[in-house]
């Protein structure tokens with residue numbers, strides 16, 4: 001029987017999701033990888049327990065997460081939650097729909113009311129929950145009127161199946177459009193979920209981060225470690241059991257130019273007294289628009305290491321300049 005760490009709230013930093021009353025931990029755990037049926041259940045459970053013991057109260061899922069079949073991550077997380085009785089009100093659980101999930105026109109990649117409504121009911125069943133804390137539209141759909149997508153999310157809240165809503169993979173212009181509709185509907189739209197890391201700064205160039213700050217919406221960042229590239233684990237080849245072993249797209253980014261950037265970033269991290277993943281997470285968290293970073297992990301020790309980024313969240317102007325010069329070289 002799991003007994004949570006009594007000191008779990010002592011060291012974590014909690015920040016408001018935009019101007020909402022909801023506070024999220026600076027680090028959250030994402031269950032995209034390593035939580036499907038192909039994984040080891042004991043390791044998954046240990047990762048969730050380690051995270052919660054360190055004050056990570058926010059767990060990020062989606063209908064399609066999990067291998068070998070989509071939805072298996074929600075099933076496994078539901079099973080883990082059943083072993084954590086009495087803790088539901090200490091947890092923030094999110095899910096999403098938008099990418100293809102089931103055959104036919106109502107479960108393929110879209111943003112219709114039909115899909116978003118049915119998918120949330122399916123997710124709740126897999127999770128064994130009455131409601132999720134945040135329900136996201138996972139990716140902008142140019143073929144569905146935004147009013148329809150917004151109304152479907154709004155309706156999830158009014159049906160009591162979600163407390164808040166968010167959007168993911170929406171650019172600044174798309175976000176501005178749907179935010180205007182949510183304002184009219186008085187929908188609790190509190191989070192945007194884009195990718196963002198030292199090597200991917202599109203939210204800065206697109207202006208999404210500024211827009212979210214102006215609108216009072218928080219940002220939950222995905223892939224803050226560029227799927228592991230920014231951890232330094234690939235500096236001497238691709239280790240056994242690492243993500244790049246199974247994801248060709250990730251492995252193909254590891255050319256000599258990338259490796260020399262990563263080595264230079266590692267040197268800066270060391271000078272700051274941090275490991276590479278810690279510096280990469282601190283760098284994302286330095287952006288005032290960011291509420292939380294969604295970290296992925298394949299073992300509990302990675303979570304414990306990454307949480308220590310909180311020990312050094314500030315950067316000198318010289319460090320930031322040096323980092324920019326390395327990344328833009």
Ligand SMILES: NC(=O)c1ccc[n+]([C@@H]2O[C@H](COP(=O)([O-])OP(=O)(O)OC[C@H]3O[C@@H](n4cnc5c(N)ncnc54)[C@H](OP(=O)(O)O)[C@@H]3O)[C@@H](O)[C@H]2O)c1
Pocket residue numbers: 029030031032033060061138168169193221222223224225226227228229231233241242243244277294295296297298299301302303305306
């Ligand atoms: N909305 C969206 O479209 C979307 C898309 C992608 C992700 N997400 C969300 O974002 C979450 C995080 O994405 P991500 O998993 O790609 O994030 P990430 O934090 O960029 O990468 C996580 C991976 O980095 C490696 N790692 C982490 N800490 C490490 C450490 N201390 N030392 C060595 N290696 C370390 C692990 O890879 P190994 O497996 O190699 O050990 C881990 O699986 C997802 O779970 C999901 O919730 C959302």
